[in-house]
Amino acid sequence: MHTRGSAVMQRSPATAGERFGPVARCWVCDGPTLGRYFRCRMDFSEYAEQDPELHQYTGEHVWFVRCAACGFGQPEALPTLPNFFDRMYDQQWSEAWVEAEYAADYKDLIFDGILNELAHRIPPGRRRLLDVGAHAGRFMHLAQTRGWTAEGIELNPRTAAHAAAHTGAPVHRVNARALALAGHRYAAVVLTDVLEHIPEPVRLLAALFDLLEPGGVVAVKVPNGAAQWTKERWLARLTRHRISLAENLVHVNQFTPRSLTRALARAAFSRIDLRPAAPELPPAGNVQGLLDRAVRLGLFAAASLPGALQTGLALHLQAYAQAGDAGR
């Protein structure tokens, strides 16, 4: 059955030749009914010297499909180039840029909200967390200032080195599954702006479940794919804006409130609490910046009203969920 299915898919016009392999079922609910809704462009011209094989994908297109059962959006095919995603994220950032990312406060409203919520859920004696995708280490640092013992996972060598040097804490350069298999456990695991980038997201969530102590809490923030799609189409209609949702498959997972809940449940999490995520706030250096902040905060306030989560106002989603029984 499996062989026959593969042969059929390889002849399908849905795939763009040997450079791509088909994705036949929904990564979240395993549903087989997937309908095209968005065509993503690929442009790797910046990688011409660093990675000629990746660069060859420039000019290709991939359709995104939406699952009829759960609403999740994903590509209908993935590049066959080995380690495609690792190669795309192999960015050779300058020290100055990494330092600026560590110092920048544009995500602090998000980070503060997560730390406040985790403090409600985890008693002081157990406050040990893991930041998956620790980047330059700012969240780890903020957690430490509030009394948490923090560790991180960061695969990029430059940001990982920066995070470790500035927090004095372990920053693991392995994936979540490897860390869980090595026996590491935490009271909280935080995943902010990471899950949308990893194909087959339930696998990563299951690894995070295994990294948690019984009763531990995962905090997951992702873009609301459905709301972003609505916003992009309106901007394109009203302005010269060019629709941008998942260029280069960077946002390979397009979650909705329903499909994010479903993904957490499939990874065995319980007590799933979903809400709009706080916005990033750009510098308020001038009138434009102040207006931009005001619009973002206004949308967040509106999306936080009772019943508003399913509207297009919640551009980002913040979920909290529990692994196993509290029991203590």
Ligand SMILES: [Zn+2]
């Ligand atoms: Zn689905």
